[in-house]
Amino acid sequence: MTSMVPAVSVSAFQKRNGFTLDIIFESDCPLTALFGPSGSGKTSTLNMIAGVHRPDKGRVVIAGHVLTDTQAGIFVPRHRRRVGLVFQDAQLFPHFTVGQNIKFGQWFRRGEGSTLPEDAIIAVLGIGHLLKRRPATLSGGEKHRVAIARALLSSPRILLMDEPLTGLDDARRMEIMTLIERVRDEFKVPIVFVTHNTDEVRRLASRVIKIADGRVVAAGTPAEVLSP
Amino acid sequence: MTSMVPAVSVSAFQKRNGFTLDIIFESDCPLTALFGPSGSGKTSTLNMIAGVHRPDKGRVVIAGHVLTDTQAGIFVPRHRRRVGLVFQDAQLFPHFTVGQNIKFGQWFRRGEGSTLPEDAIIAVLGIGHLLKRRPATLSGGEKHRVAIARALLSSPRILLMDEPLTGLDDARRMEIMTLIERVRDEFKVPIVFVTHNTDEVRRLASRVIKIADGRVVAAGTPAEVLSP
């Protein structure tokens, strides 16, 4: 059944004050990159998939599961979607330690699906020494890395990563990219990845959706979309 | 007098739980880049210069003005330092519109020193259509750009930019870099610039301070420091 339908199929229409989001794309690739200028609607698209927002009209299907379908009146609540969302601005829980933040999703999704290797993730993200600290004492990049770990460890059926590698140094970025590749290939978790960085797109993505002004303006392989 | 002393001279020592910041550097260059892995102490260093934190021991001199000198008991309060600080996480005032946020610093520093060209800044940053909106409705990159405008327009004696170009698409980044060059060369505002991006360092900086684990591990021209 899963093979019949694309891994990710999104159509979402929403009007908000001055901005209209009108996104339609499908992807069967392990990692799909959302690419586009600042303010074009990338975060909004991820929010639609994760159920953070409800589209005025639209349909979201992940690996055969219909998560949103406004026509059929389907809207699976967020906590049952099993998406791992890495927020653009981390959104760590300030009252929990880093360790507790990471455990949060893990605990709720225990027993559901395969779990990613915790130790490897913590090591690659370099947050082992931060586990006892509270988010308020972390640097910007450290917060980001914790947010990645939290999402990875919540046994997601799909990973939605909103600019996860910005604000990190090149060495760390390379390591994390390797980790993402492993999650993608070894654990077979489909990933939708937002970035501004063409290198990341070229290395990770097999399909690129280019967005501008709330619409998909191009879709295809990195080579096709990023050529000009 | 300004020619006798370096434009920026920072020495700051501070111990915080597990992390020790022990930074000493000087720079006479128009744009100094702070470079180093996530969590190495770049933001902390900017905070020391801006007076957000007070070092246990240290001295900060900007263009001949002693802003901090723990030995002499000098600590110029933040609001009289005339630094333009672009926070890593924007820190826009949620109760003001974008326009009001931008006006904030401008109003307090009216009549003090040269003002940068408001229209050009707003145009280059592409935030002209956002002026009436409130920060909560902005995308991540839009917030960042507003934060840059706010700092630029506060007639700073020195600009401290904490990863101002992360989260922006390449086209926009190029334009903003041109703007920064203009501020640097035309308006002669010295800039301390934090980034993880070597391209930015190469293009903008004439001097790079490389930090790791709270210490300066290398200082010199981009070519010297970034070579290996």
Add this chain to the structure above:
Amino acid sequence: MFGFSPDEWTAILLSLRVATVGTLVGLPIALFLAYVLARWRFPGKVILDGILHLPLVLPPVVTGYFLLLTFGRQGPIGKEIYDLFGITFSFRWTGAALACGVMGFPLMLRAIRLSFETIDRRLETAASTLGANAWWTFTLVTLPLALPGILVGAILCFAKALGEFGATITFVSNIPGETQTIPSAIYTYTQVPGGDYQALRLAGVSIFIAMVALIVSEVLNRRIQQRIAIFE
């Protein structure tokens, strides 16, 4: 001890019990209603809100009289509760706790609601994407982040309950050992020519208890603030 008569000691201990029970029993109800008022939209919300403020707006005597009419032996609710749980309020310390709790309730409710309203709701969203349902999100995110306000609410309610007099005496009167709280005892003294000294001594006890409660709440608050600091 300290020259207080046995009756005065009884009043002091009773006041402590009444204020504690009134606050603790009211707390979950306040949490629930504060959440409802802060988050839900429904017709008649302002009416509900207004009703919950009534004990604050009405003279305490009126509130006490109203309690007498509804929670008294013959009152519709009082009768019901007696039949269901076997709890009587009239002339019992339970009635004093009810009166004090009711009088302090709006204060508690308001502080808690204020906290709920100023929480960053994006954190609740984050919790739900991680698999927490509404109840867990409330327990693990909303509630801990609102703790400072909950603490303030509880301390306001407790302090109010310590000082409550008008509603209590009207509802359950003033029976030494059963419903005579510190304020009722003080009232009695102030009504007797020459009773000022004893009244002041008892007022001192109230102040002392409130001070201890305040200090405890300050210490707790400082800890909480450190824990949930969104800034360093």
Add this chain to the structure above:
Amino acid sequence: MFGFSPDEWTAILLSLRVATVGTLVGLPIALFLAYVLARWRFPGKVILDGILHLPLVLPPVVTGYFLLLTFGRQGPIGKEIYDLFGITFSFRWTGAALACGVMGFPLMLRAIRLSFETIDRRLETAASTLGANAWWTFTLVTLPLALPGILVGAILCFAKALGEFGATITFVSNIPGETQTIPSAIYTYTQVPGGDYQALRLAGVSIFIAMVALIVSEVLNRRIQQRIAIFE
């Protein structure tokens, strides 16, 4: 009008005036003290905090008597204020406003302080790096961000002032046209046979005023929340 006697109308208008003045005069003081308690550290802070809670903890009669002793014609503070500003409190509506303000003050203070304590202080830092001194930072950043709490504080104080009875009647007595507020008028009605209906009618007026105040505050609050929403 509505069948209220002229004396009752006087009491209603007086209550409105007393509650409004008591709240508005108390507000800047509450803002200042809330800021001090939320931000400064100094020895004796808990003591100050405790003193400011006293009107809540003490039976209103005691507070009223204390006001009578200190702010009365012969009281040390009352005399001083008369000499300095020519304001008398004793048995004047000003005294009623003072009593109501004092009784509502701790509620207002606590709500405002809670707001100040939960503001993201990094925004204040941002303001200061942009050139705003402490005063401007307070006015342009802290105060607007604390508005929801200030509003809650003001409405709590106002509601309390509308219902305040014990301290008022003890301090300034119950003089129609000068110090007879709605609660004192209600009290008078409940003290003689056959006054219940009128007492209830007056209570209804209190409720009505409070409802209007609540609705206004809700509307304001919704606007403020929209404005300062840190989430969309």
Add this chain to the structure above:
Amino acid sequence: AQAQKTDTSTITIFAAASLRNALDDAAKAYEKSSGNKIVISYAASSALAKQIEQGAPADIFISADLDWMDYVEQKSLVKNDTRFNLLGNRLVLIAPKDSSVSLKIANDFPLAAALGDNHIAMANIKAVPAGKYGHAALEKLGVWKEVEPKVAQAANVRAALALVAQGEAPLGIVYETDAAAEPKVKIVDAFPEDTHPPIIYPIAILAATKNADADKAFIDYLKTPEAQAFFTKQGFTVLK
């Protein structure tokens, strides 16, 4: 000249709250006939006495018992030779309207037995005059010891009355004036006058008054049959 002054003056009276209906009527009638304005502040006698002590702008004080008038007089706040006893009242035992209880007040009458596990509502026995009188009466009749643990002391007579009217307490002790006006209670029996100190509402002009003549004129009015009718209508006895 004096008559003119009297015409325009305002008389401020501090009066026990239980006098309201009757005194309001009397004041209204007097205002009409004399042109003077009368302002009456009703509160508990104790509060009023302390306010007078603190310089309240009162001209006349009417207390609900002798103690608080004594208190004021001892502080020399009463104008000499103006104090006298204005009114009296009677103390009664009441029960809810539908109660079947029947008791005859006498020495050692079975009050405690009639109460069973329930309470008797009284006004505060230390603070409120009606409570003090009731306490004295029960002592005198020799039943206090038995009844004491069953006494619920309300803040004032009206609150005690409400407790009985609501059926919370099967019995209560209040003034006849209150009992007569409350349809939900009935009088079981009246306490003999010799069982308690006389119930007296004393009145006096205060030393601080600026307008003794006007005060005097009003007090004289209160002694007229016209004024006394207002009080007897409410159930008070007028003392001569």
